[in-house]
Amino acid sequence: MTKKDLRIIFMGTPEFAVETLRALVEADYNVVAVVTQPDKPVGRHHETLQPSAVKQYAMSKGLPVLQPEKMKDPVFVEELRSFEADLQIVVAFRMLPEIVWNMPRYGTFNVHAALLPQYRGAAPINWAVINGEKQTGVTTFFLDHDIDTGRIIMQEPFEINDDYNVEDVYNGLMKLGAEIALMTTDRIIEGNGHVPSLPQDEMIATGDVLHHAPKIFKETCRIDWNMPAKNIYDFVRGLSPCPGAWTNIISADGKDTVLKIYKTSKTGMKSTSPCGTVLMEKGCMYVCTADELLKIDILQLSGKKRMNASDFCNGRKELRIKS
Structure with missing residues (x-):
């Protein structure tokens, strides 16, 4: 043939x-x-x-x-x-x-x-x-x-x-x-x-654990900040660039907005505040997780263009993640 x-x-x-x-x-x-x-x-x-x-x-x-x-x-x-x-x-x-x-x-x-x-x-x-x-x-x-x-x-x-x-x-x-x-x-x-x-x-050997890969929906992509930083880091890259991991943020004026996160970095810096606490220092944005601070690198506000987190932080003094 x-x-x-x-x-x-x-x-x-x-x-x-x-x-x-x-x-x-x-x-x-x-x-x-x-x-x-x-x-x-x-x-x-x-x-x-x-x-x-x-x-x-x-x-x-x-x-x-x-x-x-x-x-x-x-x-x-x-x-x-x-x-x-x-x-x-x-x-x-x-x-x-x-x-x-x-x-x-x-x-x-x-x-x-x-x-x-x-x-x-x-x-x-x-x-x-x-x-x-x-x-x-x-x-x-x-x-x-x-x-x-x-x-x-x-x-x-x-x-x-x-x-x-x-x-x-x-x-x-x-x-x-x-x-x-x-x-x-x-x-x-x-x-x-x-x-x-x-x-x-x-x-399939005895004792093997099979991982499944079900269809991903919007709610699947919501970030759980109570997880360790490594898990969230993998979660974000596992959904980037599409469909994108997301969380809800509340700005200083009380506005509730969806924030998509496309890239993060592990810092190794111990997290001492409650999970989901947002820290903005010297143009950098960090979120507290179950074990360490996770640096946010690239994000996108609902209805806006994707941007570096450093640009997003400019002029912002207060921000919190909606639980």
């Missing part, structure tokens, strides 16, 4: 998935169609439809694009079947029903941005950084009935430096994900559709 013999359908939506699709196309794999989310209404009155990043790239390469509202729609299923794909590759897409993932003769594999079985779920990159992990990675696995539980084909690790935020890890895993997708596809070609894979249950 060669690249041209293997008919591939690619499924994905955001920029993260484009890197893998681009790698497949530029390496001359036979991508016969692309499946992505329907165009999203944007603008003040939702008057404009915005195509996904994957759709934009696919159209620029003249690839057929399918955008089903429902994955079980009989019309979509038959259209998908008409492409006679041997393999489906999924990157950052929605959950698929069995009638879809089981359609190709060689199955469907997913590229997941974590070292499964750790961090199953919708936000593995964020949670790995929030939890202070030193290493994450990418995994390819065959889809089955449950989310992120299929047989593992390949894994590649990625080191998380202490100063990395989500964007740094996202960019690294995006490139690594494209590489592992091609390596996995090559293994399938070399094996004429057959490739060794390992059940995830066999990778």
